[in-house]
């Protein structure tokens with residue numbers, strides 16, 4: 186057995202995503218794209234029979250019927266059920282399966298069994314199928330993505346599993362760049378531990394200390410009560426801390442009926458804009474302007490526009506205050522209200538997506554803001570346009586490498602976009618805003 190320093194499993198599983206695959210048809214779905222298990226049994230007749238659990242150090246070939254499902258506690262990989270393609274492995278004390286190959290993208294299902302998703306793991310070799318917590322009996326805890334992950338107390342036996350040694354890192358953060366010094370003109374990307382070329386547009390200087398100036402994201406009660414995280418409240422105040430919930434889409438100053446959000450979502454946005462404002466105060470290519478907030482939910486949790494008989498979003502999205510549309514930070518505009526950051530008309534037809542590279546996108550402030558939205562462990566996904574996504578991804582790596590960002594955005598960026606239309610719903614309608622979706626803090630703060 187081996188215990189080591191603090192770590193975070195959200196950070197442990199890592200690989201730069203091209204798309205989280207988290208989107209439903211419309212890309213703005215609430216269920217995180219998690220598939221429900223077709224049944225409770227995956228065909229291995231496993232009844233969690235633990236007769237051979239424990240001190241089986243590989244000397245005995247276990248009866249397949251006795252093997253443990255993904256999500257069960259284990260000491261050795263030989264205890265865990267798997268298939269030829271996806272052999273069972275014991276990862277930090279929980280049964281999982283090895284991926285059939287390298288993850289084709291972060292959270293991909295194609296290398297796994299359909300009830301698990303593929304992520305790499307820092308400090309561990311190979312790609313791992315992380316079981317969906319709602320598809321297996323999860324004896325660990327559920328992370329913000331709905332995966333079943335070991336708790337900090339879980340561990341396993343390194344003599345019979347290659348996946349028992351935790352990555353070490355301060356404050357739960359894993360930084361693969363700790364022992365790496367890059368040549369001049371390059372910086373280290375913490376998600377890969379690789380040296381990458383420094384972008385010449387990366388703002389110079391070093392980040393100011395802003396932690397005292399930003400409000401908490403978790404100043405609410407996940408269990409309910411008077412300060413419930415789940416309570417829908419009208420975004421308040423309307424303008425403060427680097428954001429501006431100006432009236433739009435038929436709202437008026439006195440009737441901001443599309444601006445109701447869960448308290449935890451409101452707190453997170455306020456924190457992220459405040460942090461972006463403070464950190465980027467000295468970036469001289471563009472003065473800071475308050476970030477425009479768009480549609481959230483209505484007071485009763487319905488889709489904005491429902492009151493007028495015209496729901497403005499696909500079914501299942503923007504309900505119950507989990508979602509919000511937010512402008513991109515821009516350059517050269519009189520404000521940061523929602524507007525297209527790119528050309529989006531082709532042959533006289535609006536394509537509702539960027540048809541060319543963005544021209545008024547403030548890439549670095551947008552990336553900083555998106556990065557800080559990862560301060561919560563319950564971020565589900567952020568969706569952006571397909572021509573915005575790659576720019577943001579690179580800018581996040583640059584900001585992480587230069588120390589502007591230090592959270593899980595650096596190891597596990599939850600950014601979704603579609604370069605080609607894959608039917609996930611991000612391809613259109615995100616040229617003038619990003620969409621953020623939160624899950625509920627099921628395990629508390």
Ligand SMILES: [Zn+2]
Nearest residue numbers: 213509510620
């Ligand atoms: Zn939206």
